[in-house]
Amino acid sequence: MQHKCHIAVVGAGAFGGWTALYLLRSGAEVTLLDPWGPGNSRSSSGGETRVIRGAYGPDQPYTKLAARALELWKEHDANWNRKFFFPTGVLWMAAGDGSFERGSLPLLKDAGIPFEQLTTAEMARRWPQISFQNVAWGIYEPQSGYLLARSSAQAVVDHFVAEGGQYRQTAVTVENLERDLENDSFKSLPLSDGTTLRADRYIFACGPWLGQLFPRTVGPHFISTKQDIFFFGTPQNDPRFNEGNIPVWADHGDHFMYGIPGNQARGFKVADDTRGPEFDPTAGQRLLTQDRLEEARSYLAHRFPGMKDAPLIESRVCQYENTTDHNFIVDRHQGNSNVWIVGGGSGHGFKHGPALGEMVANLLLKDETPNPLYRLARFESQKTRP
16 A cells, blocks of 8 residues: 655644645645644734735736635635635725836736726725825725635634544644754654654744744744734724725835725724834734834824724734745755745735645645745845845
8 A cells, every 4th residue: 555645734824724734635644733723813824804915016926826815715615615705805005106016917917816907086986985195096906805814724724624634732842852953864843742743744834933943944034023903993883994895905105004994893904014023923922012003093094084083992913924035935945855844924925825735735745846936045046146
């Protein structure tokens, strides 16, 4: 009988959970590990909602990856009889020369993602509750929208187990390794429950912890940053700022602000995409920064005048796991061909989960080489550029 490949996936977030599920469906034996559980509050896949959109500027693979992910989100919604994707539309507001947005247009067309290019006057007619001061023009993706994050991360793991995968809530205890993860001599993973796990291959999809686990390979090119997210209460008996009446939006002004309309009784989400200070995802105190709250209030009053005095009803601190060039890492470890590293979502990874999981499963089981943009070797080439 042919040996069934046993693969251990460390991390049950958007990247690890979907990768484990697609590996399982491809015929592998898969063990999925996570120290605090899928969608937990320390993870980058926690929280309530994430944006799914196709505009990504010029010369990148993410628009096409998002298009495939959108197909898979819809497919799983139907197959699981759940609703994780909400097609509210996504509006991009371009300021300045709008080079990012202009560069996005041909890639949106090539990927088959519907869009409209709108003038400021056209946007103002459609969404009078938004002030378009200093906005030059916009892109509207009518079939994009938002995803439920925490609940879908849990659902992926639930279905992984239902389909025959093994999930264990335990952590890798690197300090108990005879050699570190960067060395090709380790044969099994010591776990916090006192056991060890031996597999044929290992995938580390650990989000903001990747730099700590691989301090030489990943650490110099990776940083976790603190991000403050705010939810403001929409006016009573005024549905203008709730889903169905206003799209998800992104504002490329002096700061890249984005948000999601009121939904799931969670309020109107506002966030600044600017990378915050360095943050420890394990021990960091998740306390809001007062000046970030004031900046969010000021922005809200400027862009959404009807929300000027809206109360803050919820908030959270999460983190981005940023690579230095903001591209994903999907690659074999350079010193251990049985180890793969998958991460670097950099604030935009969640939406790609199912498409990335499908891609990683194919790469690993067919022993193929990833896109050079995702490979670790790119960091060395970046050092040598003049």
